[in-house]
Amino acid sequence: MAERIVKEAQVPFDLGGNRFDQIATELFSDYSRSRIQSWIKEGALIVDGKVTKPKEKLFGGEMVSLDVVVEAQETHEAQEMALDIVYEDNDIMVVNKPTGLVVHPAVGNRDGTLMNAILYHAPETAHIPRAGIVHRLDKETTGLMVVAKTLAAQTDLVSQLQERSMGREYEAISIGVMTGGGIVDEPIGRHPHNRQKQAVEPIHGKHAVTHYRLVERFTNHTHIRLKLETGRTHQIRVHMAFIQYPLIGDPQYGGRLKMPKACTPELREALRTFRRQALHAKRLELAHPVTGEWMAWEVDLPEDMQKLIEALKADTSESERKESEYL
Structure with a gap:
């Protein structure tokens, strides 16, 4: 599964004089700086139709274009499992985790985890790191967890956790x-x-x-x-x-x-x-x-x-x- 992201924005003149990667991070704040930088290096994020180095300074007024296909990052198996979903919309999902459920697959727990269940319930999370899981609970701890269903939502939720x-x-x-x-x-x-x-x-x-x-x-x-x-x-x-x-x-x-x-x-x-x-x-x-x-x-x-x-x-x-x- 893959997701195509196509966006365009004009560089405000008050950002002129800054580096391309810094400006792009401001313009496309839904995505992390590291992801923006990788897209620039891949040539998926360009300036006025041309591939531009991350450190190159822009003047203002340029058109920055993003056209990238995000491939599935999670190769773990999607499994049909019961989920106690407390809330869900197009961007996030809040689940009530039961005791005994491991959050991430690991050695000894390759399947039957919360991540496997999320990948089945919301296949679009396959292109998001860790299937959108931004925080975890221990196996035996119960209760509420939030899951991002888009890259933009994941970036924002991680920021809220860090702040x-x-x-x-x-x-x-x-x-x-x-x-x-x-x-x-x-x-x-x-x-x-x-x-x-x-x-x-x-x-x-x-x-x-x-x-x-x-x-x-x-x-x-x-x-x-x-x-x-x-x-x-x-x-x-x-x-x-x-x-x-x-x-x-x-x-x-x-x-x-x-x-x-x-x-x-x-x-x-x-x-x-x-x-x-x-x-x-x-x-x-x-x-x-x-x-x-x-x-x-x-x-x-x-x-x-x-x-x-x-x-x-x-x-x-x-x-x-x-x-x-x-x-």
């Missing part, structure tokens, strides 16, 4: 009882001894900020809401473990399962059978890449987290009842 204007809020259940919300501002990088993990790395880590606030406290756990300023790999899981409140069900950062003392049999069973990190991407906010309209979506917690919270509430009520009887 931190896209709003992403999560809900999670942590081990331990928090006294209040706060901010974790600690750099994150690859773990020095385990390449499968991330860690707080003061020297080599990248800037990472997570805001968290309390939703509800239980006897031994806390239901929290989190907002990301940055989007580092495993950021929430690493930051919560760093402040000694790891997520329930997180074997990588939470350690072995430890049962609270004197908890109800129902909670014991709920904790024993909850086999993923208790993390859900609940809310997503962004400016529509074409219309500029501010849009927001929110989805309920998945059934497994709702049942876990019910068990935590029942355990807390039972604990309070016993304490009042003792008093």
Whole structure:
């Protein structure tokens, strides 16, 4: 599958004196600078009908023309799979990812991924890098993700992520009882001894900020809401473990399962059978890449987290009842 892009624009005189690639990036802002530069070098982006070097300066008034065929970039197989689509138009798609679904194909997961499903549902995404997926969720994390269906939409959404204007809020259940919300501002990088993990790395880590606030406290756990300023790999899981409140069900950062003392049999069973990190991407906010309209979506917690919270509430009520009887 291929997409042909044909566009034309006149160079404003106030941009005269600048380099061709800089001007072209301004004129065709739907596309990234690196893509513009590659099109110039390929001869697909020309000035007054002539191939022009990227560094050549223009005077203003010239006609810049783009005529390019974008070949499919994704060679992965399109697969028919159920998708929980929360919103879709010609430019973007918002999906509610279930637990257990890998986002990108990789070694050991060549098919059955979200990307395979997107390529089947929206074949036009084959010519977009990563089939339009601009951010990811871990395999076991549930919730909202936005997918670009055009190159222009992808460029804009990536820009929103980089500028931190896209709003992403999560809900999670942590081990331990928090006294209040706060901010974790600690750099994150690859773990020095385990390449499968991330860690707080003061020297080599990248800037990472997570805001968290309390939703509800239980006897031994806390239901929290989190907002990301940055989007580092495993950021929430690493930051919560760093402040000694790891997520329930997180074997990588939470350690072995430890049962609270004197908890109800129902909670014991709920904790024993909850086999993923208790993390859900609940809310997503962004400016529509074409219309500029501010849009927001929110989805309920998945059934497994709702049942876990019910068990935590029942355990807390039972604990309070016993304490009042003792008093």
